[in-house]
Amino acid sequence: MSVPILKQGDYLIASIQSALSDSEVLELRDDLAERVGQFRARGIVVDVTALDVIDSFAARALRTIGSTAKLRGAETVLVGIQPDVAMAMVQFELDLQPLHTALDLEEGLAVLRRTARGGDDDGP
Amino acid sequence: MDHETCVEIESDADMVAARAAGRALAERLGFSRTDGTLIATAISEVARNILVHAGCGEILLHDVHERDRHGIVVVARDCGPGIQSVELALQDGWGSSGGLGLGLPGARRLMDEFTIESVPGDGTTVTMKKWRARDPLERLRREREQREQVWA
Amino acid sequence: MNGQKPSLPTPPLETHEIDAELLPKLVAYLRQMSVELREKWVSRISEAQLLGVMSPEEIFSEVKAVYDNYVDALETGSVESLQAYARDLSERIIHRGVETHEVLGIVLLLRDVLARSLFLRYQDDPELLDRILDSYEPAANRIAVTVGVSFVEERERVIREQQAAIRELSTPVLQVRDRLVILPIIGAIDSQRARQLTEQLLNAIQANRAKVVVIDITGVASIDMTVANHLVQTVNAARLMGASAIITGLSSGIAQTLVDLRVDLSTMNTVGDLQGGLEEAERLLGYKVLHSDPAPPDRLA
Numbered sequence: 001m002s003v004p005i006l007k008q009g010d011y012l013i014a015s016i017q018s019a020l021s022d023s024e025v026l027e028l029r030d031d032l033a034e035r036v037g038q039f040r041a042r043g044i045v046v047d048v049t050a051l052d053v054i055d056s057f058a059a060r061a062l063r064t065i066g067s068t069a070k071l072r073g074a075e076t077v078l079v080g081i082q083p084d085v086a087m088a089m090v091q092f093e094l095d096l097q098p099l100h101t102a103l104d105l106e107e108g109l110a111v112l113r114r115t116a117r118g119g120d121d122d123g124p
Numbered sequence: 125m126d127h128e129t130c131v132e133i134e135s136d137a138d139m140v141a142a143r144a145a146g147r148a149l150a151e152r153l154g155f156s157r158t159d160g161t162l163i164a165t166a167i168s169e170v171a172r173n174i175l176v177h178a179g180c181g182e183i184l185l186h187d188v189h190e191r192d193r194h195g196i197v198v199v200a201r202d203c204g205p206g207i208q209s210v211e212l213a214l215q216d217g218w219g220s221s222g223g224l225g226l227g228l229p230g231a232r233r234l235m236d237e238f239t240i241e242s243v244p245g246d247g248t249t250v251t252m253k254k255w256r257a258r259d260p261l262e263r264l265r266r267e268r269e270q271r272e273q274v275w276a
Numbered sequence: 277m278n279g280q281k282p283s284l285p286t287p288p289l290e291t292h293e294i295d296a297e298l299l300p301k302l303v304a305y306l307r308q309m310s311v312e313l314r315e316k317w318v319s320r321i322s323e324a325q326l327l328g329v330m331s332p333e334e335i336f337s338e339v340k341a342v343y344d345n346y347v348d349a350l351e352t353g354s355v356e357s358l359q360a361y362a363r364d365l366s367e368r369i370i371h372r373g374v375e376t377h378e379v380l381g382i383v384l385l386l387r388d389v390l391a392r393s394l395f396l397r398y399q400d401d402p403e404l405l406d407r408i409l410d411s412y413e414p415a416a417n418r419i420a421v422t423v424g425v426s427f428v429e430e431r432e433r434v435i436r437e438q439q440a441a442i443r444e445l446s447t448p449v450l451q452v453r454d455r456l457v458i459l460p461i462i463g464a465i466d467s468q469r470a471r472q473l474t475e476q477l478l479n480a481i482q483a484n485r486a487k488v489v490v491i492d493i494t495g496v497a498s499i500d501m502t503v504a505n506h507l508v509q510t511v512n513a514a515r516l517m518g519a520s521a522i523i524t525g526l527s528s529g530i531a532q533t534l535v536d537l538r539v540d541l542s543t544m545n546t547v548g549d550l551q552g553g554l555e556e557a558e559r560l561l562g563y564k565v566l567h568s569d570p571a572p573p574d575r576l577a
Contacts, residue, residue: 019143021136022172052161053143055168056227079518083478084161086513091162092230102518103485111518158475257468 003028010042016050025061033068041074043112049080059094066099075115079108128186139171142183149185153194155256163254166231170200170250178204193255200250207242298411303351314343320385326378350415355422362423366430379427387416449480455487456557462495470506481519488557489514492550494525504539511544524553
């Protein structure tokens with residue numbers, strides 16, 4: 001099952017609907033890389049509310065999304081990391097550079113607007 | 125041992141099933157939601173290890189009980205070529221493929237016990253445990269059950 | 277295993293021990309005598325001064341239900357519905373202070389009342405009486421155990437709930453204003469409490485949509501490596517959820533310990549006291565604090 005990607009203004013919004021296998025994670029990574037170029041997006045929000053596990057593989061793919069987008073001038077915000085997933089990620093010592101994080105979609109869009117204005121960077 | 129589950133790992137969809145099975149067993153054993161997530165994440169890493177290094181294998185989940193604690197045991201077995209150096213595999217940054225070699229060291233940080241046995245040419249077995257303190261009431265009940273078993 | 281609904285295995289009454297011909301006789305007799313035997317039971321309960329916190333009417337209505345369930349259990353060999361009733365009854369009376377010895381006491385009294393009536397009924401035929409009692413006693417004892425265990429399990433459940441409530445009370449997460457929560461930590465922290473604090477804080481971030489959290493450790497006397505690392509992890513986890521954390525109230529002793537332990541504080545935002553922490557929090561939230569005595573303080577977005 002692929003992850004739907006919506007375009008809203010200058011931003012792309014990918015909302016993950018359920019737990020993903022490794023190949024689905026890679027598919028999302030490649031889809032987003034393609035769409036950023038296609039739509040000349042300025043920012044990406046990836047909603048991971050539905051992910052109950054973010055392991056080293058998923059974290060790496062998400063970081064790659066962020067780095068690739070950055071090279072094309074777009075910032076990436078990860079939103080909806082659940083409390084228990086956040087705890088697992090810090091115990092695992094997973095790093096999310098260069099991604100930003102925010103509580104939910106609304107906050108994620110606010111972070112993108114702020115970074116577009118050259119505001120303070122509240123990424124991890 | 126009251127619960128036992130085995131998940132065959134042959135494709136990446138099986139990893140998702142193994143994570144779910146681990147979370148379900150953790151919940152049955154009274155682990156918190158956060159612990160369930162730590163366990164599911166560690167299972168994800170060892171399952172990927174099976175796929176990447178051996179191609180197929182299995183993950184066995186069961187419970188373990190001691191006087192003062194309950195635990196969940198995860199055994200990941202494959203029949204691949206084995207790991208040349210177990211010590212190296214547990215260092216951050218090692219790994220010929222996949223997630224930057226963070227997988228096994230990260231899984232070790234999420235669990236309480238972690239051992240790897242590997243015989244070159246004869247597969248690798250990773251055994252991980254996570255413990256949960258048993259509260260005093262549970263301990264009394266367990267002791268009572270054991271007494272009843274002795275009487276029976 | 278699972279703490280939620282504790283339950284011992286309850287094998288059915290061993291009906292094969294009960295003489296197939298005698299059982300219906302015994303049950304029919306106890307049903308026929310029910311009014312009389314219940315009254316006798318009630319009077320034995322009040323003589324023994326059990327269930328003092330309940331009114332006579334309450335005792336009478338419970339007695340009727342327990343008696344019927346009891347005889348049903350004898351007849352069917354299944355203690356399940358009796359067990360369910362005992363749980364329900366326990367839930368109702370535990371909060372009123374009914375003790376374990378009272379519950380066991382009344383069930384044993386019922387066993388005795390019924391045994392005596394069987395004795396009176398069959399005393400002329402000692403051989404038959406013997407067979408009747410052989411059938412009755414194991415079943416009656418099993419029932420007594422079932423009721424007693426159900427009560428104790430219910431009580432354990434209540435205690436467990438209270439323990440959880442106390443744990444939660446000891447670590448309140450306070451919402452001070454929109455998008456800002458405070459976690460004041462008071463007293464000793466071990467790694468289990470630290471873990472619990474973290475879980476509560478992260479859940480509160482989600483529930484209150486908090487953007488800034490202030491963790492005040494003024495009330496913490498000392499800290500060790502494990503707890504210090506946990507604090508760092510908590511701050512990092514909060515950040516993954518999109519919230520900035522500010523630590524306030526680090527005593528000089530703790531600050532010294534953290535430096536000695538070489539805890540990596542580079543990711544932490546620390547402010548001397550709670551007041552300063554709140555001001556920093558409001559700055560992060562985009563508020564400006566104006567000290568404009570005597571006019572009422574005003575906030576500008």
